[in-house]
Amino acid sequence: MPRSAARLADIAPFHVMELLTRAKALEAEGRDIIHMEVGEPDFPTPAPIVAAARESIADGRMYYTPALGLPALREAIAAFYQQRYGVTVPASRIVVTAGASGALTLALACLVEPGSQWLLTDPGYPCNRHFIRAFEGQPVGIPVGADSNFQPTVAHLEQYWNAQTAGALFASPANPTGTMLDEGELDTLARAVRQRGGQLIVDEIYHGLTYECDAPTALAAGDDIFVVQSFSKYFQMTGWRLGWMVAPEAFVRDIEKLAQNLFISPSTPAQHAALAAFAPETIAILEARRNEFRLRRDFLAGELAALGFRLSARPQGAFYIYADCSALTDDSDRFARELLEVAGVAITPGLDFGTHAPRQHVRIAYTTSIDRLGEAIGRIRRFLA
Numbered sequence: 251m252p253r254s255a256a257r258l259a260d261i262a263p264f265h266v267m268e269l270l271t272r273a274k275a276l277e278a279e280g281r282d283i284i285h286m287e288v289g290e291p292d293f294p295t296p297a298p299i300v301a302a303a304r305e306s307i308a309d310g311r312m313y314y315t316p317a318l319g320l321p322a323l324r325e326a327i328a329a330f331y332q333q334r335y336g337v338t339v340p341a342s343r344i345v346v347t348a349g350a351s352g353a354l355t356l357a358l359a360c361l362v363e364p365g366s367q368w369l370l371t372d373p374g375y376p377c378n379r380h381f382i383r384a385f386e387g388q389p390v391g392i393p394v395g396a397d398s399n400f401q402p403t404v405a406h407l408e409q410y411w412n413a414q415t416a417g418a419l420f421a422s423p424a425n426p427t428g429t430m431l432d433e434g435e436l437d438t439l440a441r442a443v444r445q446r447g448g449q450l451i452v453d454e455i456y457h458g459l460t461y462e463c464d465a466p467t468a469l470a471a472g473d474d475i476f477v478v479q480s481f482s483k484y485f486q487m488t489g490w491r492l493g494w495m496v497a498p499e500a501f502v503r504d505i506e507k508l509a510q511n512l513f514i515s516p517s518t519p520a521q522h523a524a525l526a527a528f529a530p531e532t533i534a535i536l537e538a539r540r541n542e543f544r545l546r547r548d549f550l551a552g553e554l555a556a557l558g559f560r561l562s563a564r565p566q567g568a569f570y571i572y573a574d575c576s577a578l579t580d581d582s583d584r585f586a587r588e589l590l591e592v593a594g595v596a597i598t599p600g601l602d603f604g605t606h607a608p609r610q611h612v613r614i615a616y617t618t619s620i621d622r623l624g625e626a627i628g629r630i631r632r633f634l635a
């Protein structure tokens with residue numbers, strides 16, 4: 251009897267999507283639900299990007315592009331690294347992909363040997379462990395907490411690295427915590443992974459959405475690091491499904507072969523649209539929105555603390571607050587479900603992000619207006635009372 255491969259038993263559902271389904275069902279019954287569960291900016295894609303897409307479709311530019319992406323877009327991304335970070339990255343190392351998800355798929359398809367171990371943070375972005383598992387690797391979670399700002403350290407690498415370890419995949423700023431690695435920390439981690447003969451991958455998808463200082467890129471720590479990026483978050487193009495990766499030169503040919511076979515090419519209209527993403531008028535829109543995210547974060551952090559949530563992770567970036575709710579409940583999953591049913595506020599239980607203290611935490615996204623955040627706080631206050 252045909253059945254799914256055995257590895258599927260290790261692929262967990264994305265709990266937040268199930269919560270979202272319930273939230274939508276409640277909305278269909280006429281309830282007003284405040285969405286703070288989904289990791290997606292509420293702002294529409296900036297108008298210059300949409301205009302570029304319209305123009306390219308009107309001009310009939312809708313055929314496959316090279317598997318590594320439109321040469322002009324790869325050049326534009328290289329120029330962006332030079333302008334924004336002062337880092338020189340040749341366009342030849344840039345691979346345009348179907349979102350950061352496509353980049354992670356290609357990088358891990360290229361690197362993961364069956365049975366090899368890959369270090370990830372716990373809590374962390376849930377899909378990463380499933381990507382690794384899908385390629386028959388073994389994800390190994392490093393439990394991280396407030397003592398290391400929910401980020402990995404060299405001491406963690408020493409503790410968790412063994413003969414089967416092939417590499418590490420970290421994110422800065424991270425999902426669900428919003429915490430960041432600074433330049434020195436990135437450099438030290440890169441050296442430690444290199445010394446062990448391993449491969450470092452850094453997910454920089456939340457770059458641009460940082461509220462105290464700009465996030466440094468891991469590309470400055472060496473040209474042997476894979477960096478994953480996306481047009482989804484800062485550029486607010488989630489549904490366009492476009493991102494990129496910067497790969498070490500020696501891997502580009504293998505990644506090109508994989509990209510040709512797995513995807514043929516990234517979306518053509520999305521790539522033409524993204525050519526307008528780095529234009530000064532687009533950046534001006536994005537920077538104004540970044541400021542709005544900062545105001546929301548500051549508002550929400552203060553209000554949550556007043557309600558009794560503990561903000562053990564410093565939310566330096568992304569658009570999430572990872573809050574310790576143990577003073578309010580002993581089960582964040584039940585808390586999130588009841589909060590949705592009773593108060594109409596959707597948040598994500600810690601369960602989605604790993605096995606390290608998930609019942610004590612919830613992730614709250616500030617991807618809605620300050621007015622709605624204020625309404626949500628009022629509802630949570632009444633719910634707790």
Ligand SMILES: Cc1ncc(COP(=O)(O)O)c(C=O)c1O
Nearest residue numbers: 289349350351375425480482493
């Ligand atoms: C840390 C992280 N990496 C990757 C992704 C995938 O994003 P996309 O494929 O839309 O670029 C997400 C989405 O939430 C994320 O939070």
